[in-house]
Amino acid sequence: MDILEKLKWRYAVKEFDADKKVPEETVKRLLEAVNLSATSMGLQQFRIMVIEDQEMKNRLFELSGTQKQINTASHILVFACLNNLDDEYIEKYTDKMAIERSLPENVAADLKLRFKNMVGSIPKDQKAIWEEKQAYLGLGNLLTVAAIEGVDTCPMEGFSREKYDEILGLKDKQLRAVVICPIGYRSENDRFQHYKKVRLPLEDFMVN
Amino acid sequence: MDILEKLKWRYAVKEFDADKKVPEETVKRLLEAVNLSATSMGLQQFRIMVIEDQEMKNRLFELSGTQKQINTASHILVFACLNNLDDEYIEKYTDKMAIERSLPENVAADLKLRFKNMVGSIPKDQKAIWEEKQAYLGLGNLLTVAAIEGVDTCPMEGFSREKYDEILGLKDKQLRAVVICPIGYRSENDRFQHYKKVRLPLEDFMVN
Helix, strand or coil: CCCHHHHHHHCCCCCEEECCCCHHHHHHHHHHHHCCCCCCHHCCCCEEEEECCCCHHHHHHHHCCCCHHHHCCCEEEEEECCCCCCCCHHHHHHHHHHHCCCCCHHHHHHHHHHEEEEEHHHHHHHHHHHHHHHHHHHHHHHHHHHHCCCEEEEECCCHHHHHHHHCCHHHHHEEEEEEEEEECCCCCCHHHHHCCCCCCCCCHHHHH | CCCHHHHHCEEEEECCCCCCCCHHHHHHHHHHHHCCCCCHHHCCCEEEEEECCCHHHHHHHHHHCCCCHHHCCCCEEEEEEEEECCCCHHHHHHHHHHHCCCCHHHHHHHHHHHHHHHHHHCCCCCCCEEEEEHHHHHHHHHHHHHHHCEEECCEECCCCCCHHHHHCCEEEEEEEEEEEEEHHHHHHCHHHHCCCCCCCCHHHHHCC
């Protein structure tokens, strides 16, 4: 497998083949991959909701500027950040880490304090942004892994976060929709698959 | 290649083997991969600066809390966002796209207007954040591709953006450092490579 060829194959699909479903096994692999994404301090600041129900997809389609990616997708992955990444969350996380890594008690206590201080030192108006950037790290990983697995994707920011939170019941779960990614297989009708990928020459992408 | 195994192999390296250099050919492949990353509207909101000079790495080491990833890395990739993603930039970008895709004049003009309106509709205080999220998409892609290529990485937010901008001359180029990623090969001394990767069980990572 040449990874560069896979990345060139990827494009932001505008219309999926609504008759083709991504096998559950493959969806699971993609989710496992996203769960393995790097995040700041490994805190996993985001979760994934998977939407497969066609009625729900149709409803979201109406809320997302009737973009066909939404109602023709096999599944929609919603990246949702935690609204309660607080000291309690950090304690639970470091406790889990201490057990899984068999850390001595004093090392675990140090780690807990360090993580709390690090998160606590992020200015209040920057914390949500910092959390959301981690979701984008995960999304970047997903797009690459999906391309490797031959699954098409379309990362999307153009949707009403508030309405998604409401309809998907994310607010009640202390979560907020940050970015979404429909997955599936490109439709023959999607002319965008034939367009040349436009990128800067490598020498212009790099800064000297 | 099993991509999940590659992702499990990846961890945030704390110390690289300073004697092992990533071959130029591989660095180039990684940069090509990052250049192929998805970005919002394909606008490529960020650039990459590659630092290989040991003296510069030592200087940055002092500015990054003397974290050994910096001075032991083979190369440091600095993700830097554009400070001038304005109408002029969008025009240049859509002109390039129009030529490369042989778009009819009216289609190109429509596209130009749509892109300007879309970027223009982003609230002023959100624009820089939106740009920086695209850099994280690219970083997510880099981490996965590097793991496939057997190159170690460490995504890092803990550095002084202002000082990096100054020392690397980014400000003068209308750029700002957003996130950095040293690359290289893990040192035998780095005990973190032996730690179990801590992740949520898939059922907890997913939201029902």
